[in-house]
Amino acid sequence: MQVLEYDFPMDLKISFSLFFKKYREFLESDNQLLRERAISILNIAKEYPELEEGITSEQRLQELLPQVNLVLEDSFSQILQENEIKIATVPFNNTVIKSTQRYKNIIKAAGSDFELKIKNLDEDHYFIMGCSIILNQYYGYQIDFKRPFFYDIPDAKGIIRHYRLMYNADFIEILKTDEARDITQEDVAILIDSFDKVEIWKEMFPPNSWVFKGIVIANLFDVTTDVSLSEFKTSLLKYDKNEAGFINSFQNIFRAIFNLPEIKVGFSNYNEEEKTLEKVPSKNMGSYILHNRYDLDCEMALCKGTYHHLFKESTYFAISDVKKYASYAPDEKMYKNLISQHIQSAIFAPIKANDKLLGVLELVSPNVSELNSINANKLQDVMPYLVDSVVRSKAKVEDELELIIQDECTAIHHSVYWKFRKEAERFMLANLEGNPVSFREIVFEDVYPLFGQVDIKGSSEARNDAVKQDLVLQLKEILKIIKNIIELDSLPIYDQIKYRIENYIRTISEKLQVDSEQKILSFINKEITPLFKHLSKKSEELKNLIERYTNSLDKGSKMLYKYRKHYDESVMLINKKMAAVLDEKQKDAQAMYPHYFERFKTDGVEHNMYIGESITKHNSFHKIYLYNLRLWQLQVICEMENEYYQFKKELPVALDVASMILVFNTSLSVRFRMDEKRFDVDGTYNARYEVVKKRVDKAYIKGTDQRITEKGKLVIVYSQRSDEKEYEKYIEFLQSKKYLEEDVETVELEDLQGVTGLKALRVDILYNKNKEGKEYYTYDDLMKELN
Numbered sequence: 141m142q143v144l145e146y147d148f149p150m151d152l153k154i155s156f157s158l159f160f161k162k163y164r165e166f167l168e169s170d171n172q173l174l175r176e177r178a179i180s181i182l183n184i185a186k187e188y189p190e191l192e193e194g195i196t197s198e199q200r201l202q203e204l205l206p207q208v209n210l211v212l213e214d215s216f217s218q219i220l221q222e223n224e225i226k227i228a229t230v231p232f233n234n235t236v237i238k239s240t241q242r243y244k245n246i247i248k249a250a251g252s253d254f255e256l257k258i259k260n261l262d263e264d265h266y267f268i269m270g271c272s273i274i275l276n277q278y279y280g281y282q283i284d285f286k287r288p289f290f291y292d293i294p295d296a297k298g299i300i301r302h303y304r305l306m307y308n309a310d311f312i313e314i315l316k317t318d319e320a321r322d323i324t325q326e327d328v329a330i331l332i333d334s335f336d337k338v339e340i341w342k343e344m345f346p347p348n349s350w351v352f353k354g355i356v357i358a359n360l361f362d363v364t365t366d367v368s369l370s371e372f373k374t375s376l377l378k379y380d381k382n383e384a385g386f387i388n389s390f391q392n393i394f395r396a397i398f399n400l401p402e403i404k405v406g407f408s409n410y411n412e413e414e415k416t417l418e419k420v421p422s423k424n425m426g427s428y429i430l431h432n433r434y435d436l437d438c439e440m441a442l443c444k445g446t447y448h449h450l451f452k453e454s455t456y457f458a459i460s461d462v463k464k465y466a467s468y469a470p471d472e473k474m475y476k477n478l479i480s481q482h483i484q485s486a487i488f489a490p491i492k493a494n495d496k497l498l499g500v501l502e503l504v505s506p507n508v509s510e511l512n513s514i515n516a517n518k519l520q521d522v523m524p525y526l527v528d529s530v531v532r533s534k535a536k537v538e539d540e541l542e543l544i545i546q547d548e549c550t551a552i553h554h555s556v557y558w559k560f561r562k563e564a565e566r567f568m569l570a571n572l573e574g575n576p577v578s579f580r581e582i583v584f585e586d587v588y589p590l591f592g593q594v595d596i597k598g599s600s601e602a603r604n605d606a607v608k609q610d611l612v613l614q615l616k617e618i619l620k621i622i623k624n625i626i627e628l629d630s631l632p633i634y635d636q637i638k639y640r641i642e643n644y645i646r647t648i649s650e651k652l653q654v655d656s657e658q659k660i661l662s663f664i665n666k667e668i669t670p671l672f673k674h675l676s677k678k679s680e681e682l683k684n685l686i687e688r689y690t691n692s693l694d695k696g697s698k699m700l701y702k703y704r705k706h707y708d709e710s711v712m713l714i715n716k717k718m719a720a721v722l723d724e725k726q727k728d729a730q731a732m733y734p735h736y737f738e739r740f741k742t743d744g745v746e747h748n749m750y751i752g753e754s755i756t757k758h759n760s761f762h763k764i765y766l767y768n769l770r771l772w773q774l775q776v777i778c779e780m781e782n783e784y785y786q787f788k789k790e791l792p793v794a795l796d797v798a799s800m801i802l803v804f805n806t807s808l809s810v811r812f813r814m815d816e817k818r819f820d821v822d823g824t825y826n827a828r829y830e831v832v833k834k835r836v837d838k839a840y841i842k843g844t845d846q847r848i849t850e851k852g853k854l855v856i857v858y859s860q861r862s863d864e865k866e867y868e869k870y871i872e873f874l875q876s877k878k879y880l881e882e883d884v885e886t887v888e889l890e891d892l893q894g895v896t897g898l899k900a901l902r903v904d905i906l907y908n909k910n911k912e913g914k915e916y917y918t919y920d921d922l923m924k925e926l927n
Contacts, residue, residue: 146263149270149345149354150314152230153194154201154210154237156490158311158354160192162183181211181831194353212238215357225360229306230352231273234258235557237355245352246303249296252453259290264338271331271345271604273352274323276895278314291360292369297401300392302367303360312354318347364396365521394503394742397518400510404428406502410438417441417500428504429488431477445544446488450500478504485511489519491530496531525907584736585809587752588766591833593803594718594780595744596711596795597851606703606793610654611660614700615645617692618668621648621685625675628682661699661741669698706792711743713791714784718745725776732772734764743795745780749773750810771870773801777854778879781905781920798849799905800837804829828895832857835892841900842888848900852918854880856901857889864901871903881918 159181166178183206185192191211195201212228221241228237231353234256236243247254261269275281291303327344334340334576408417408427416692418435419427425454429441439447443465449457459465462484466475478486487503501519505511563582596602604699619641626634630665640663668797672690719741726737734749751769777799784797808829827913836857839848856867874880881904889898904918 145340147267147347149267149274149341149347150350151196151348152233153196153351153353154230155192155194155313155353156185156208156311156355157192157194158313159211165547177214184210185563194351208392209238209501213234213526216240225303225362227358228355229282229358231270231309231312231356243360244291246295246301246830250293254294256291256293259292259302261289267338267345267347268335268341270352271341273309273312274314274345274350275328275331277309277312278316278350279323283328283332290363295399297397297399299364299399299401301362301364301396304363305355306359306361308357308359310357312352312356313353315353317349317351319346321346321349359842362398364513365518367396375534394522397522398503398511400505400513402507403505403511407499408502409499410497411435414818420499427502428478428481428483428486428502429474431481434849436473440473442488443474446474450488450490451497452498454490454492456487456516456519458511458516459486459488460509460512463507482506484508487511487516487519489516491523491527493531498527499525499725509923570722581811583809583811584752584754586752586754586807587736587810588807589804589810589829590749590751590769590773591747591804592777592800593744593746593837594777594784594797595742595746595837595849596714597798597849598796599711602793602795603704603707604652606707607657608648608804609703610700611648611652612645612655612704613711614664614693615641615660617700618664618855619645620684621672621689624682624685627699628679639673660668665698710791710793710795711878712794713787714797715745717783717787718780718797721780723778723791724749725772725779729769729772729776732768735765752807770803770866771873774854774856774867774870774874775799775879778874778905781854782907785907787802796851798837798851798853799856802833803834803856803863804832805858805860805863832892832895835895836889836898839889839892839898842890848887848889849900852904853902854905857898858900864899867901871901880904881906 145457163178163181163185166174167182167548169175169178184846188204188207190200191204191207194206216226216238217224223242224240225243225246227239227243229235236256246763247256272283289305291305292300293303296299321344323344331341331344391403395401395403396407406426406428407420408429409420410416411418416435416437417427417430419430419433430436438451442450445465446457446459449455459478462475462478466472469475481504483504484507485505489501489503490500491501503511529858563579619638622634622638623643626638644660644663648660672686676686693699722739722745729735730737733751733758736755737747737748737749739745739747749769751761751766753759781797781799788794838848840846841848848857856871858864858867868884871880871884875882876903884901884903887900887902889900892898906918
């Protein structure tokens with residue numbers, strides 16, 4: 141019978157000879173019904189000898205199906221048709237000779253285009269499994285090739301159900317043909333070491349050299365929950381590799397466990413310190429409790445019942461009908477969020493480890509009663525694995541946060557990492573040998589410093605102006621409410637409060653004093669906020685006004701944060717843009733010659749660089765690399781300014797920047813300060829360099845009230861005539877490259893504390909109209925163009 145699409149060691153003959161053998165034994169039975177049944181079946185055998193000899197064609201099998209059904213009737217009891225999932229078949233094949241009604245119902249629900257296939261069996265394994273039948277059935281070798289086999293069959297809801305096959309091989313015979321070779325013990329020894337080499341199996345068991353005669357009875361068992369739990373554990377292990385795929389698989393597994401095709405899974409982290417629920421840092425996993433919020437106070441986010449069960453009872457809370465529950469507590473934010481997302485039933489379960497709440501698992505459904513307190517018990521099988529995964533996930537997030545903090549704040553630059561590693565190895569080895577030592581300070585001697593900055597001009601004034609606008613706007617909103625209160629209840633105290641508010645508005649509109657912000661904050665927090673809390677209970681109109689005012693405030697500071705937000709966003713965007721340009725250009729500079737580099741984001745971007753033999757640890761340093769880095773620094777500062785003015789118009793607040801470079805003409809030593817996790821200059825003389833760095837950008841040109849730094853100009857501060865000559869050459873080169881304007885001015889700086897004799901070269905930066913750089917503007921020309 142040809143029913144195979146690929147090689148198999150046996151020809152298949154569907155035969156019922158062993159069935160007939162059993163029935164012949166029943167002829168001697170004392171049970172009359174059994175004897176009569178045996179006579180009836182054996183009459184079929186006499187009339188259709190092919191049933192015993194073996195059917196070899198699909199067509200003939202179809203013709204004899206009525207007789208086949210009668211022979212198999214005892215194996216497929218009518219009373220169990222709707223209960224058992226059973227088929228008569230041939231091994232590792234999808235041919236179904238007879239089946240129970242329940243099996244037929246399952247296949248029908250899968251759809252007309254469904255093709256039945258054993259899940260975990262490929263062509264090579266199929267062949268080897270056939271050989272294993274021969275070794276066990278014919279030769280009697282006790283070789284265990286058994287493994288579980290599964291059918292994956294979708295149900296009417298589209299959920300994939302998993303069925304395990306259990307074969308009954310009592311009714312098969314294995315017959316050897318002339319083409320078959322004898323299998324010896326030596327052959328078996330080779331085979332058991334060659335499971336992955338199908339060519340060896342085919343050599344010892346030529347295809348179709350044996351005969352399979354009979355049928356197997358296969359029982360199917362629904363193991364969807366067990367398989368789903370196994371896949372659930374596997375998915376948790378794969379989480380790090382493919383988060384998006386994990387979330388999709390995660391959701392499908394829950395749907396299979398609950399047998400509900402429309403449920404969705406969410407999760408919210410618990411922040412113990414803040415007592416809040418937070419969205420997990422993932423674009424693929426959301427929270428149905430929080431909806432469109434990043435975080436919420438737990439008592440505000442959860443209804444009273446959910447809060448009690450999760451936090452007090454440490455157990456799940458099931459809501460079988462969201463709208464019904466919401467009718468009992470219409471003001472609860474949780475029910476409003478669920479209804480707005482069309483959720484009709486839900487289960488919320490606490491994820492706990494070591495008596496600490498880690499987060500909340502959220503199962504939700506668009507259908508009433510689909511999720512309830514009964515099927516919530518299915519979570520008991522899932523929770524142990526989920527808890528372990530959440531613990532690992534939280535640890536991973538903490539590690540990532542730590543890496544970010546180190547990267548942004550305290551990372552050791554790769555150019556000097558070698559020396560820290562060398563000292564760490566010494567420290568570790570000494571401790572292992574029982575000779576505890578302290579971690580020595582890291583010092584790099586005879587290095588040349590470079591310092592530069594692109595600073596935001598007038599940042600203090602811009603911030604003060606933003607603070608003033610926010611305060612005035614908030615006070616005016618408060619004033620509106622106070623006027624409404626006076627109309628409803630004209631008490632003298634309200635007039636006094638109104639007077640104080642108007643006075644505050646008038647005072648700060650004229651000038652924002654140093655303590656103005658603190659005074660107004662204290663007034664609002666101590667007097668206005670408690671008053672509004674009291675008055676919101678007096679009338680619905682006042683309640684709505686006060687709620688609108690409260691909702692407009694920043695959640696953290698409880699103050700209006702509009703103009704300051706624009707300012708802060710602008711500073712953040714400037715710093716981000718400037719730092720990105722500098723970091724990218726640094727890659728090129730490091731490739732030219734290794735050196736230490738660090739940058740800082742303040743109101744602008746500053747950077748320090750140190751270059752010298754002690755940093756590179758190779759006998760390769762020459763001053764040409766210092767000169768090259770100085771020229772690179774000038775060029776990059778110009779490019780940073782160009783990048784900034786290309787995107788200035790996109791900022792919420794239009795701010796300007798000014799650039800400066802400080803030249804220090806002698807080498808110095810730098811020491812890594814363990815307490816501050818940063819490098820600092822070493823020695824009293826060298827400290828002069830740090831003093832100048834901190835103060836020079838605020839210095840004035842000698843004899844004037846004009847600051848040394850100015851928007852649109854590159855300022856180079858130095859102290860030696862040799863530095864001036866060196867940088868004049870760089871400026872001339874950059875002028876030829878259209879980075880700088882032609883005119884250069886030399887100015888003296890006013891004396892700084894402990895530092896005298898500083899000078900500066902100041903030259904206008906040229907700005908490109910566009911990225912192609914075909915047209916060039918001075919700062920004033922650029923501002924006219926932008927405006």
